[in-house]
Amino acid sequence: MSATVGHVVVVGASAAGVTVADTLRDEGHDGRITLIGAEPERPYDRPPLSKDVLAGTREPAATALRTHTHYEDRGIELRTGRTVVSADPTAREVQLDTGETLRYDVLVAATGVGPRRLPLGLPHGQRRPHRLAGVHVLRTLHDLAAFRTDMLTAHRVVVVGSGLLGMEVAATCRGLDVGVTVVSRGPAPLHGQFGATVGGKVAALHVEHGVDLRSGVGVADLTEARGRVTGVTLTDRSTVAADVVLVAVGSDPHTGWLADPMRGLDTADGLGCDAYCRAAPGIFAAGDVARWHHPALGAPVRVEHRMNATEQGICVARNILGAAQPYAPVPYAWTDHYDARIQTYGFMGPRHQFAVVEGSLTERRFVVVYGMHGRVTGALAWRYPKGLRRARELVAQTAPWAEIHNRRRTSAAMSTTTAATTTTSLHSRGVLR
Amino acid sequence: MHIVVDTDRCVGGGQCVMAAPEIFDQNDDDGTVVLLRADPPPDASAAVREAARLCPALAITLVEEEQ
Numbered sequence A: 001m002s003a004t005v006g007h008v009v010v011v012g013a014s015a016a017g018v019t020v021a022d023t024l025r026d027e028g029h030d031g032r033i034t035l036i037g038a039e040p041e042r043p044y045d046r047p048p049l050s051k052d053v054l055a056g057t058r059e060p061a062a063t064a065l066r067t068h069t070h071y072e073d074r075g076i077e078l079r080t081g082r083t084v085v086s087a088d089p090t091a092r093e094v095q096l097d098t099g100e101t102l103r104y105d106v107l108v109a110a111t112g113v114g115p116r117r118l119p120l121g122l123p124h125g126q127r128r129p130h131r132l133a134g135v136h137v138l139r140t141l142h143d144l145a146a147f148r149t150d151m152l153t154a155h156r157v158v159v160v161g162s163g164l165l166g167m168e169v170a171a172t173c174r175g176l177d178v179g180v181t182v183v184s185r186g187p188a189p190l191h192g193q194f195g196a197t198v199g200g201k202v203a204a205l206h207v208e209h210g211v212d213l214r215s216g217v218g219v220a221d222l223t224e225a226r227g228r229v230t231g232v233t234l235t236d237r238s239t240v241a242a243d244v245v246l247v248a249v250g251s252d253p254h255t256g257w258l259a260d261p262m263r264g265l266d267t268a269d270g271l272g273c274d275a276y277c278r279a280a281p282g283i284f285a286a287g288d289v290a291r292w293h294h295p296a297l298g299a300p301v302r303v304e305h306r307m308n309a310t311e312q313g314i315c316v317a318r319n320i321l322g323a324a325q326p327y328a329p330v331p332y333a334w335t336d337h338y339d340a341r342i343q344t345y346g347f348m349g350p351r352h353q354f355a356v357v358e359g360s361l362t363e364r365r366f367v368v369v370y371g372m373h374g375r376v377t378g379a380l381a382w383r384y385p386k387g388l389r390r391a392r393e394l395v396a397q398t399a400p401w402a403e404i405h406n407r408r409r410t411s412a413a414m415s416t417t418t419a420a421t422t423t424t425s426l427h428s429r430g431v432l433r
Numbered sequence B: 001m002h003i004v005v006d007t008d009r010c011v012g013g014g015q016c017v018m019a020a021p022e023i024f025d026q027n028d029d030d031g032t033v034v035l036l037r038a039d040p041p042p043d044a045s046a047a048v049r050e051a052a053r054l055c056p057a058l059a060i061t062l063v064e065e066e067q
């Protein structure tokens, strides 16, 4: 089999890239595999960086994705601290920052995403916001070390952005008794991810834990003294004094090395792929950087979650080996805030239909499902993992929306308390507001 | 093959349970993995390997016995 595969070059040595390399080896490819990563560290896991590693309860070294000898043991040529600067699909070559050229038979883009920065044109002074001491982003171990050192001695951290990363960092900082202000452009934290109702629950949870939450405003400017940030000015003209600012306003896919119109690749938002995660003959993509045609949804999607990096990495490796397997996952993700773990399957957002199917919103232990065009598209559990597994079925089958009523009748028969708390909770978002 | 799970790392998504339901379960409380059989029968080893590979928290370690 591997005689036809040849040399596989994987660009990006993180969750997706490592999974591609491992799965190729495990499933029969005995040819050459080169795994190239821009970061100096051996591949490591990112989710702990906003959780226990930031809290100080897990060592940064404990985030390693594999043991030290793993790559050598499997004959995977790991090259860390090396950046691929461009690719030539016609010659089947990639160029490294060392000036070296590497020939490939199959190329895998697993380059992930990088944090978006505050707009450079902020009105304040000549200093660009990210050059000020005390202004941070959080994506890498390097970012973590810098942010954590500053944060531990801070009186107040301003988190700009109320997505998953920003809110997890807010929770972890509060756990360390550091003052936190969150600046949220939307009406509530995680509103764009989970909609108004769950967003409202997230807001309440954080406010209870002492987060100063400013919703519906943006950052107009940063204030500084002698090159160090001293606070932020918001679009409503209010100011917040802060010694540290974490910018968590989303991310952009790392496709610069592929983005040459001459190469004919679609890099509008990540690397565009077909249902087999193939961007062009001999070129595949996996993980945060991959935008592929989801066969069950009939639409292009790009997923920035840890589980997808693994699942898509497995699928890409199998397709390189000839499996011809369309990639149609039910994406799983989780996020931790204080004692609450929120877990999701599938797709959801503020414009989706919404219904509670188990538990109760007021008790903060529930499962909700989301729908679009009369079909179930996603499920979310708040401190209710077993319930989520039951709801996953509805998502996996893209069940008709009407079926959740049957579901609720069944659970009512099993548990009257559950039924009592859920009967009134079927709303679309329009009804709720 | 011997399985070791690290419940501190587990994020409770249940991918292991879906891959190998005879070997892994989750507790009702927070979904943390429960190992049903630390020494799975040989015919389950492919499913167990898939579970370990899928685990997004690197909570499942497989110790392969010397042949």
Ligand SMILES: Cc1cc2nc3c(=O)[nH]c(=O)nc-3n(C[C@H](O)[C@H](O)[C@H](O)COP(=O)(O)OP(=O)(O)OC[C@H]3O[C@@H](n4cnc5c(N)ncnc54)[C@H](O)[C@@H]3O)c2cc1C
Binding pocket: A011, A012, A013, A014, A015, A016, A017, A036, A037, A038, A039, A045, A046, A047, A048, A049, A050, A082, A083, A084, A085, A110, A111, A112, A113, A138, A139, A140, A165, A254, A257, A286, A287, A288, A289, A303, A304, A305, A306, A307, A309, A332, A333, A334, A335, A336
């Ligand atoms: C702080 C934090 C917390 C998170 N928490 C969660 C969570 O709770 N749940 C969840 O589901 N997901 C979470 N995520 C998201 C999850 O970590 C990502 O989905 C996952 O890391 C994606 O893996 P990847 O391999 O696709 O990309 P990445 O992990 O982004 O890795 C890409 C790698 O490619 C390298 N690279 C880029 N360009 C080049 C180049 N030209 N040449 C060589 N190398 C290059 C990069 O340096 C990087 O090392 C979190 C992310 C962060 C940052």
Ligand code: SF4
Binding pocket: B005, B009, B010, B011, B012, B013, B014, B015, B016, B017, B024, B026, B031, B032, B033, B054, B055, B056, B057, B058, B059, B060
């Ligand atoms: S797959 Fe891993 S993280 Fe998920 S429940 Fe199983 S052991 Fe825990």
